[in-house]
Amino acid sequence: MSAELDELYQSIILDHNRRPRNFHAMDDASTHAEGKNPLCGDQLTIWLKLDGDIISDVSFQGSGCAISKASASLMTAAIKGKSRAEAEEMFSKFHGVVTGAHPEDAETLGSLKALSGVSRFPLRVKCASLAWHAMHAALLRNDAVDAAPVSTE
Amino acid sequence: MAVADTGLRDLRPDFPLLAANPGLVYLDSAATSQKPRVVLDALRAYYETANANPHRGAYKLSGAATDAYHGARQAIAEFLGARDAETLLFTRGTTEAVNLLATGWGQAHVHRGDRIVVTRLEHHANFVPWQQLARAVGAEFRICELTKDGQVDLDQMRALVTANTKLVAFGHVSNALGTINDVREIVKIAHAIGAVAFCDGAQGAPHLRVGFDALGVDAYAFSGHKMLGPMGIGGVIVRRPVLEAMHPYQFGGDMIEFVFDGDTTWNVPPHKFEAGTPNVEGAVGLAAAVRYLDGVGMEAIRAHEVALTRYAMKQLAEIEDLHLFGPTDVGTRSGVVSFTLGDIHPHDVSTMLDVDGICVRAGHHCAQPLMRALHQSATVRASFYVYNSTSDVDALVASLQRAVARFHAGA
Numbered sequence: 133m134s135a136e137l138d139e140l141y142q143s144i145i146l147d148h149n150r151r152p153r154n155f156h157a158m159d160d161a162s163t164h165a166e167g168k169n170p171l172c173g174d175q176l177t178i179w180l181k182l183d184g185d186i187i188s189d190v191s192f193q194g195s196g197c198a199i200s201k202a203s204a205s206l207m208t209a210a211i212k213g214k215s216r217a218e219a220e221e222m223f224s225k226f227h228g229v230v231t232g233a234h235p236e237d238a239e240t241l242g243s244l245k246a247l248s249g250v251s252r253f254p255l256r257v258k259c260a261s262l263a264w265h266a267m268h269a270a271l272l273r274n275d276a277v278d279a280a281p282v283s284t285e
Numbered sequence: 286m287a288v289a290d291t292g293l294r295d296l297r298p299d300f301p302l303l304a305a306n307p308g309l310v311y312l313d314s315a316a317t318s319q320k321p322r323v324v325l326d327a328l329r330a331y332y333e334t335a336n337a338n339p340h341r342g343a344y345k346l347s348g349a350a351t352d353a354y355h356g357a358r359q360a361i362a363e364f365l366g367a368r369d370a371e372t373l374l375f376t377r378g379t380t381e382a383v384n385l386l387a388t389g390w391g392q393a394h395v396h397r398g399d400r401i402v403v404t405r406l407e408h409h410a411n412f413v414p415w416q417q418l419a420r421a422v423g424a425e426f427r428i429c430e431l432t433k434d435g436q437v438d439l440d441q442m443r444a445l446v447t448a449n450t451k452l453v454a455f456g457h458v459s460n461a462l463g464t465i466n467d468v469r470e471i472v473k474i475a476h477a478i479g480a481v482a483f484c485d486g487a488q489g490a491p492h493l494r495v496g497f498d499a500l501g502v503d504a505y506a507f508s509g510h511k512m513l514g515p516m517g518i519g520g521v522i523v524r525r526p527v528l529e530a531m532h533p534y535q536f537g538g539d540m541i542e543f544v545f546d547g548d549t550t551w552n553v554p555p556h557k558f559e560a561g562t563p564n565v566e567g568a569v570g571l572a573a574a575v576r577y578l579d580g581v582g583m584e585a586i587r588a589h590e591v592a593l594t595r596y597a598m599k600q601l602a603e604i605e606d607l608h609l610f611g612p613t614d615v616g617t618r619s620g621v622v623s624f625t626l627g628d629i630h631p632h633d634v635s636t637m638l639d640v641d642g643i644c645v646r647a648g649h650h651c652a653q654p655l656m657r658a659l660h661q662s663a664t665v666r667a668s669f670y671v672y673n674s675t676s677d678v679d680a681l682v683a684s685l686q687r688a689v690a691r692f693h694a695g696a
Contacts, residue, residue, distance in 0.1 A: 134640045141633075141691060172632055173649055173662030195662060197630035198692075253636060 139249030140256075141198065148202035153209055154191040161191075163274035167266030169258055174200045178208075178266040182274060185215050192263060199256050203247055204263030210244050216271055223264045230260045291592035293585055296672045299577075301325065303672055310643040310680045315460050315488060315621050315668035317510045320574075324513060327573035328566055338562055340539055350565055357568035358555070364575035365505070366496035367522045374558045375568060378519035379487040380410040382506035383454075385521065385558060386483060387414035389531040391452070394481075397423035400450040402480075404429045404437045405658055406459040406466070409651045411485040415454050424451070428654065435462045435611045442474055450480045457489025457505075461650040461666065462611035463594070463621030465493070472501040481527055487511055487519075491670070492590060492619050494583040503527045509567060513671075514574035518567025528554050535560040578671075586671055590620035593669045597622050597678045604685055610664060620669035623650075626685060629692050631663040637688040638665075643681055 158164070158179035166177050176194025180187055190208045194201075211219040226244055228234030232251035239245065250260045297303045299321045303311060311319060331353055337344070339351040355370075362370035376382040391414075395401065401415050405428055419426035429442045437455065446453060453475040458465050468484055475482035484502040486495060491512035497505055506521040523531070533540055533551055537560035542550040551557045578586065595615045601607055606627030612618045626634050635647035646666040649656045656662065667681055 137637060137640050137691065140636070143694075146692060146694075171648060173656075174632075175662075197632040199633070256632075256636060259632065 136249065136252045140253060142246050142249065144206075144243065144246045145198060145202040148205040149198035152192075152201055152205040154212075155193060155205065156191050157193055158189065158191045161189075163270045165266045165270035165273055167194075167262045167269070169196070169200070169262060172197065172200075172259070174259060174262060176200065176204055176263060176266060178204070178263060178270050180267065180270050180274070182216075185217075187211050187214055187216065187219055190267075192266075196262070197256075197259050199247070199250060199259040200262045203260045206244055206246065207263045207267065210242060211267065219267065220271070223268060226264060227261060230257050291589040291675070293581070293589040293671065295674065296321075296581065297674075299323070300672050306642075308642045310641075310677045312667040312669065312673065312677060312681060313644045313646050314491075314511070314670035314673075315666065316646055317516070318491065318513050318670055319672060320515070321513055321577050323577050324515065324570050324573045328515065328570045331566055331569045336565075339565055340556070353569050354563060354565045357565075357572035360572040361520070361568070361575055362522065364579060365490060365507070365522060366494070366498055366500070368498055369525070371553075371555055372525060372528055373520055373522045374555045375518065375520045375563060376506075377517050377564075378508040378510065379485055379506045379521075380508075382519060382521035383410055383414045383483075383485065385534045386504060386506075386523075386531075387418045389534040389558065390481070390527060391415070391418045392422070393532050394530065395419070395422050395424050395451045398425075398449060400425040400427060400445075400447060402427050402429060402442070402445050402450055402453045404442075404455045404466075405431050405655055406435075406437065406456055406462065406464060407454070407652065407654070408456065408460050408485065408487065409653065410487070411454055411456060411483075412654060415452070425449075429455075431658070434613060435459075435464050436617065437464075437466055437471070439467065439470055439474070442471060446474050446478060446480060448478050450475070450478060452481045452483060454483045454485070456485040456487070457495075458486075458492065458619045458621075459611070459652075459655075460488045460621065461652040461655055461664070462623055463618040463668075464612055465489075465617050465619055468500055468502060476501070488619060488621070491578075492583075493587060497522050509571040509574065512571075512574055513577060514571035515567050518564050518571050523554075531558070533557055533560070537561045539563070581671055589671065590669050591615055593673055593675065593678065594618065594620050594622065596675050597667065597669070597681070600678055600682045601685075604682065605689065607685070610659065610661075620673075621666060622668070623664045623666045625661065625664050626689065627692075629688060631665045633692070634665050634685070634688055637691065638681070638684050641680065641684040641687075643684055645681070 161179035162182040164179040174196030181189035192204045225237040230250040238248045300319045335349040337346040337350040339354045362373045472482045481503045486507045490507040504523045509518040510516040540560040610623040631647035
């Protein structure tokens with residue numbers, strides 16, 4: 133079996149794909165946003181509950197490939213209880229790791245590190261980052277800056 | 286080489302990209318084909334021996350370019366079975382050809398209350414231009430649904446093609462399912478009430494003998510790059526009565542006769558519909574491609590693809606949880622095999638195949654209305670052409686089995 137595929141489809145990724153965490157709609161969310169990859173048909177919605185500056189709860193729903201789904205699932209676990217600034221900083225580091233620009237940041241990402249194998253597959257970066265772009269859009273929408281759905285195409 | 290069973294010699298050495306990459310399993314010819322050396326040589330030879338702007342200069346070299354361009358038109362028209370080569374209009378490909386018809390013919394002849402009928406199988410290129418034309422003029426846009434086997438429901442087609450129908454637009458072969466449509470029957474239905482029958486041949490011309498004059502359609506569009514030719518060249522053959530009723534699509538050089546301060550008169554077809562300096566290189570390359578296809582023989586190509594498709598369907602059916610789409614009868618399908626693999630997303634399948642050097646398409650195949658009807662966001666599509674062999678199918682099947690094992694490990 134291929135080593136790069138072993139790295140991409142680690143058991144934690146396959147597990148989160150099969151049993152995504154926080155996979156439900158949220159009735160009392162403060163904000164939400166949709167993320168789409170029109171070319172793939174990947175589509176998900178992220179809901180955030182904000183308690184002041186803190187993301188007190190987060191959930192998602194949608195359909196897509198294993199990478200986009202596992203990434204969304206791992207993200208929800210990672211940003212719950214974090215401040216907005218911490219979540220945005222995590223996104224920035226995550227993006228640097230999956231694009232291969234800053235592999236050294238992988239160690240700071242906790243379980244999100246499982247997605248670092250994506251850097252070997254440039255065509256799949258958009259799958260891994262979809263949920264994060266949607267999270268970012270949801271925060272912006274909360275500030276009523278931009279309510280448009282995001283796309284990573 | 287495991288190609289003997291299809292009756293075709295191994296053509297891989299004729300294709301430089303494939304010859305240089307022995308491990309590459311190219312199964313995405315429905316997206317674009319690889320190019321044989323004779324096509325690449327023809328492009329080079331044109332620029333080295335005959336390049337000038339055709340139709341313009343009074344010098345010999347411009348004449349050579351004009352001859353190359355017109356000779357290509359003759360060769361391609363002949364290959365597609367059209368005696369009247371002047372009715373073949375060059376475009377960038379099928380997409381531009383459909384837009385040319387929707388604008389040049391549709392806007393003049395489709396009015397409020399008229400009807401346009403397409404099928405559920407259509408590629409966006411033969412769907413959106415007609416949908417938007419209908420919206421613009423206030424015409425009805427109706428979609429003929431499919432039978433359970435992925436064929437156009439001809440009974441529904443007969444009911445949909447009412448007296449106010451001006452156009453029936455349909456693909457020769459579905460790029461997503463491989464379905465070969467019954468062109469003559471659909472033409473009969475359209476012509477019974479005097480509607481124009483347009484056939485999108487992007488997936489037909491590369492694989493089947495078209496025989497335009499005997500086919501009965503009023504217009505037939507094709508893309509050169511899917512039939513071993515270069516990208517950026519294709520065209521549409523239009524029967525004279527429809528051609529004469531078409532308005533210019535783009536304005537500029539070459540398509541005019543006289544330009545006055547207040548008005549302009551038009552050149553004759555095909556020039557009337559080919560504004561600007563034409564893609565001579567593309568036409569010459571495509572002519573070389575059709576000569577190559579003729580050399581192999583369209584009947585031999587069809588037999589080869591039927592054999593490969595039959596073999597692939599049989600092998601794929603052995604894989605657990607693999608679901609095949611499209612007609613079950615190989616006789617009514619082209620060398621396109623569309624499938625899903627259990628709950629593994631097509632993009633994950635494609636990535637795993639890619640690591641094994643296998644190129645397939647994963648996605649909606651530019652046929653979202655069809656995918657929605659099939660309740661799929663995406664499928665995996667493997668498509669065959671002259672250079673593929675049963676060993677390519679074997680590589681695909683082995684790689685899919687590894688993908689299943691990987692995803693189901695620890696499940």
